[in-house]
Amino acid sequence: xxxxxxxxxxxxxxxxxxxxxxxxxxxxxxxxxxxxxxxxxxxxxxxxxxxxxxxxxxxxxxxxxxxxxxxxxxxxxxxxxxxxxxxxxxxxxxxxxxxxxxxxxxxxxxxxxxxxxxxxxxxxxxxxxxxxxxxxxxxxxxxxxxxxxxxxxxxxxxxxxxxxxxxxxxxxxxxxxxxxxxxxxxxxxxxxxxxxxxxxxxxxxxxxxxxxxxxxxxxxxxxxxxxxxxxxxxxxxxxxxxxxxxxxxxxxxxxxxxxxxxxxxxxxxxxxxxxxxxxxxxxxxxxxxxxxxxxxxxxxxxxxxxxxxxxxxxxxxxxxxxxxxxxxxxxxxxxxxxxxxxxxxxxxxxxxxxxxxxxxxxxxxxxxxxxxxxxxxxxxxxxxxxxxxxxxxxxxxxxxxxxxxx
Amino acid sequence: xxxxxxxxxxxxxxxxxxxxxxxxxxxxxxxxxxxxxxxxxxxxxxxxxxxxxxxxxxxxxxxxxxxxxxxxxxxxxxxxxxxxxxxxxxxxxxxxxxxxxxxxxxxxxxxxxxxxxxxxxxxxxxxxxxxxxxxxxxxxxxxxxxxxxxxxxxxxxxxxxxxxxxxxxxxxxxxxxxxxxxxxxxxxxxxxxxxxxxxxxxxxxxxxxxxxxxxxxxxxxxxxxxxxxxxxxxxxxxxxxxxxxxxxxxxxxxxxxxxxxxxxxxxxxxxxxxxxxxxxxxxxxxxxxxxxxxxxxxxxxxx
Numbered sequence: 001x002x003x004x005x006x007x008x009x010x011x012x013x014x015x016x017x018x019x020x021x022x023x024x025x026x027x028x029x030x031x032x033x034x035x036x037x038x039x040x041x042x043x044x045x046x047x048x049x050x051x052x053x054x055x056x057x058x059x060x061x062x063x064x065x066x067x068x069x070x071x072x073x074x075x076x077x078x079x080x081x082x083x084x085x086x087x088x089x090x091x092x093x094x095x096x097x098x099x100x101x102x103x104x105x106x107x108x109x110x111x112x113x114x115x116x117x118x119x120x121x122x123x124x125x126x127x128x129x130x131x132x133x134x135x136x137x138x139x140x141x142x143x144x145x146x147x148x149x150x151x152x153x154x155x156x157x158x159x160x161x162x163x164x165x166x167x168x169x170x171x172x173x174x175x176x177x178x179x180x181x182x183x184x185x186x187x188x189x190x191x192x193x194x195x196x197x198x199x200x201x202x203x204x205x206x207x208x209x210x211x212x213x214x215x216x217x218x219x220x221x222x223x224x225x226x227x228x229x230x231x232x233x234x235x236x237x238x239x240x241x242x243x244x245x246x247x248x249x250x251x252x253x254x255x256x257x258x259x260x261x262x263x264x265x266x267x268x269x270x271x272x273x274x275x276x277x278x279x280x281x282x283x284x285x286x287x288x289x290x291x292x293x294x295x296x297x298x299x300x301x302x303x304x305x306x307x308x309x310x311x312x313x314x315x316x317x318x319x320x321x322x323x324x325x326x327x328x329x330x331x332x333x334x335x336x337x338x339x340x341x342x343x344x345x346x347x348x349x350x351x352x353x354x355x356x357x358x359x360x361x362x363x364x365x366x367x368x369x370x371x372x373x374x375x376x377x378x379x380x381x382x383x384x385x386x387x388x389x390x391x392x393x394x395x396x397x398x399x400x401x402x403x404x405x406x
Numbered sequence: 407x408x409x410x411x412x413x414x415x416x417x418x419x420x421x422x423x424x425x426x427x428x429x430x431x432x433x434x435x436x437x438x439x440x441x442x443x444x445x446x447x448x449x450x451x452x453x454x455x456x457x458x459x460x461x462x463x464x465x466x467x468x469x470x471x472x473x474x475x476x477x478x479x480x481x482x483x484x485x486x487x488x489x490x491x492x493x494x495x496x497x498x499x500x501x502x503x504x505x506x507x508x509x510x511x512x513x514x515x516x517x518x519x520x521x522x523x524x525x526x527x528x529x530x531x532x533x534x535x536x537x538x539x540x541x542x543x544x545x546x547x548x549x550x551x552x553x554x555x556x557x558x559x560x561x562x563x564x565x566x567x568x569x570x571x572x573x574x575x576x577x578x579x580x581x582x583x584x585x586x587x588x589x590x591x592x593x594x595x596x597x598x599x600x601x602x603x604x605x606x607x608x609x610x611x612x613x614x615x616x617x618x619x620x621x622x623x624x625x626x627x628x629x630x631x632x633x634x635x636x637x638x639x640x641x642x643x644x645x646x647x648x649x650x651x652x653x654x655x656x657x658x659x660x661x662x663x664x665x666x667x668x669x670x671x672x673x674x675x676x677x678x679x680x681x682x683x684x685x686x687x688x689x690x691x692x693x694x695x696x697x698x699x700x701x702x703x704x705x706x707x708x709x
Binding site: 013016017019020023024027028029030031033034037045046047048049050051127219220222223225226227230231232236240243244245246247248249250251252253254255256257258259275276278279280282283286311315336339340341342343347355356359360363367370373374376377380381384385387388389392395396399 | 416418419420422423425426427429430432433434435436437438440441444451506509510512513519521522523524525526527528529530531532533536537538539540541543544545547549550551552553554557586591594643646647649650653654666669670673677680681683684685687688691694695696698699702703706
């Protein structure tokens, strides 16, 4: 190919490449935002957008507030008024908290004017303290009492695992022996399994998912074998019925099964949720495995039969091993499906919240705990993501093999 | 067909089928019948639904729960929203998936690009809800906007938007999450179909002077149409039952209510109405169910 035409080809491809890259970026940015945020400190998350981490050194906490209220008189370095040098640790240490700072600032200056007047502080005490807590922190940085802290942290994950709901963070609360935290936590390794946290939810999800996956594979393979290699009345019709059952919305079963479980004393039991997931997974499981088993050459079956093998032997030694690709597809699909389920777990497993349910328990409607929530969400993604990337081929086949699932 | 030599009595097949049939009978067939029965009873499932009629109000007798399902103002919003999801979000997702499948087919990093678009399929709807709540985050007061959408808008000098609590846009905000979640699924299904279109035919058309637009609509699209229909029906069934995303992002408030969320909220307080909504869902599913069975039987016949 001549260089010129190669260049031509390249430019012809630019719009396509651009479109693909733009779509990929659009698709990845929401998840990236969550990922980046899960490693940022509470203050950093609250005060700046996550994308600012890509824009070089972040502003120190309280910079904006200091510039607004203080810098015009005290100067950018805090040294403009010698009598009140804000870079002097002795001066600043008189006002360790936002409220002590507010009391001082509310008093008029020697000439009778308000201390902060251009602009004035918020009237509302709560708002004023909110603003001043950032100023306090800035002054501490300015006077060298506090090192400007790193904005990245792993504490969010610790908080998510233990399900921390306080106003600081779990580790520092434990260090300071905060009473409200000690009421909930023991501050030792056992907190990893605190029932309000993502740690115990992860265990619950595993307990739900693994048997629900294995059960559907086993029962589905048995029935699929019968549909493929055994003869019985109404085979065609029952199989067509299975296609219909695949799309029955699981909402149909919620109320009657909840009532049934209450009568049997099985409400909020793992057994109940396993059986429910297996029951609803079977129509698709049978369909998927059947479509694979039926393609195994019949000569193979005939020869094992001539050798005197029973159906059970043929199933175990021939059908099951040869159907492994289909079983893997189904298994991975069902695993991810059950792992990500929310509705069934929310109704049938109320006392053992799984990951999806626990995330909604951690959700703060006012959006004040994004640092914990993002960590919690990422914890719930880890395993499905690993499974997805390791077995993408099987997952795609499981998802697209035939029809749909309830 | 089953080889003669393998027939072993009348009982053997049922030993293999029984466990699965029992499970499906208990968890799909029995509840379906029980749900239909409950939908004609009152809020606790004891008396006929007709007894819940209030004097002087319109009354549909034993169909009283269905009167709720079809005429209650909240339900009208839910029905409208389900229709919006089906009519806007499903076509947008299928078109988006198809568009990306065609584009990705032409770049050398196809596999990576497809993985990126497909990845949301592997995460939970609840997780996706969290991801997008953060994208749409709105901070009241003068503080910085930490959601990227409002961050961009305020960065460009605009004022922040309440994406999820403004009824005029909240539905669309949620539907975008749906597109993000499911476009990868459509792309994967359609990508396989596109690769099956014989390239000689496409090349022949190009040699004959057809432009890409004509090649797509006159050759490629008719060939992959069966796959497009399968993907659309599959997605429609999923979207009809859309629940988690709405539940976690708006709780069905701000004009975003959908049937499945209402059904969920009524499970404890009113089994009659809740089951009537479940029946409504399955009735809406039945056309697709019949379509799938017919398609299956046609495929069987052609084997």
